Amino acid sequence: MENKKPMLVVSTGAGISAESGIKTFRDADGLWENYPVMDVASADGFRRNPELVHQFYNERRKALLEAQPNEAHRILAELEKDFDVWVITQNVDDLHERAGSTRVLHLHGELMKIRAVDDPDYIETLDIEHLETTPATRGKNGKPMRPHIVFFQEAVPNIEPAIELAHRADIFAVIGTSLQVYPAAALMEYVRPGVPVYYIDPRPASTAGRGNVKVIPEPATKGLATLRDILLKGKKG
Ligand code: OAD
Numbered sequence: 001m002e003n004k005k006p007m008l009v010v011s012t013g014a015g016i017s018a019e020s021g022i023k024t025f026r027d028a029d030g031l032w033e034n035y036p037v038m039d040v041a042s043a044d045g046f047r048r049n050p051e052l053v054h055q056f057y058n059e060r061r062k063a064l065l066e067a068q069p070n071e072a073h074r075i076l077a078e079l080e081k082d083f084d085v086w087v088i089t090q091n092v093d094d095l096h097e098r099a100g101s102t103r104v105l106h107l108h109g110e111l112m113k114i115r116a117v118d119d120p121d122y123i124e125t126l127d128i129e130h131l132e133t134t135p136a137t138r139g140k141n142g143k144p145m146r147p148h149i150v151f152f153q154e155a156v157p158n159i160e161p162a163i164e165l166a167h168r169a170d171i172f173a174v175i176g177t178s179l180q181v182y183p184a185a186a187l188m189e190y191v192r193p194g195v196p197v198y199y200i201d202p203r204p205a206s207t208a209g210r211g212n213v214k215v216i217p218e219p220a221t222k223g224l225a226t227l228r229d230i231l232l233k234g235k236k237g
Contacts, residue, residue, distance in 0.1 A: 008172075010172075011089070011175070011184065011187050014030075015220055017095050021063075023063075039052060040056040041056075046146065051134065053147065054134050058131065058132045061126075067093070070220070075224040075225065076099065076224065086169075088162045091108070094111070105158055114133055116141075116144070118144075133145065133146075163187065166188070171231065177201070179205040191211075197210075201223075
C-alpha cells in the first residue's frame, strides 16, 4: 500500500513572482513606491476614486498577461508528485495555477476576476478579450462590479481555511514575502510544535519571536531548488 504523502503547506508572497517580471510592493521601485497604497488598494480609496482603482488593476492585468510562471512556481507544482502540496498565496496573479499547482488558496483575491461591489460572494471571471474594467462595468446579473481584490480595511475571507491548513501541515514553507501584512504574516505561527518551517527570501524579514524558522536567503527559483533537495532527501530518510 502506498504511504500517505506528507502535507507540505507553502505560503507565498510577491517575491515568488518577481523573477517572472511582476513588481513586488515594498522593494526598491516596488508598486507602493510609485502609487499611494491607500489610494489604489484600500476600501476608502475605492470609495473616493473608483476610476483610479479600476485603472490600477487594469494595468496589473496587462503586466500579468505578459508574464510567465518561473522555475519556482514550476518546482512547487512538481512537488505534488511527492507531497500533498497546498499553496496559500497573498498574490493576485495566476502564475501558480498556470504552472500546474492544483490546490491554491488566494488570500488577497484574484486579478483575473471581478466581484459585485455590494456582494463579495458574487464573483465572475473576466473574459481574456475584455480585461479592462471601469466603474460602469456590470456583471451578468446587472450589478456594479469591482476588482476581486481584498482591499486594506477589509476582512480576509480565506484566512480561516488558511490557518487550518497551516495547523495541519507536516512541513511549512514561506516564500518571498516581507511579512508586513497581517493576518497572512502570522500563518507560520499556527504550525504544530516540531513542524519544520522554511523561509526563502533574498532579503528576509526578521523572524525573531516566530519560532524555529530555517531561513534560506536566496531568490525563489534558487531557494526552491535548495528546499526541494532538502525535502526529497528527508523523504528518503
Ligand atoms: P512585499 O513587496 O511586501 O515583499 C516582497 C518580498 O519579496 C520581500 O521580502 C523581498 O525581499 C522578496 N523578494 C524580492 N525578490 C525576490 C525573489 N526573486 N525571490 C524571492 N523573494 C523575493 O510583498 P508581500 O509580502 O507579498 O496586498 O506583500 C503582501 C501584501 O502587501 C500583498 O499581497 C499586497 C500588498 O499590499 C494587497 O494589495 C491586498
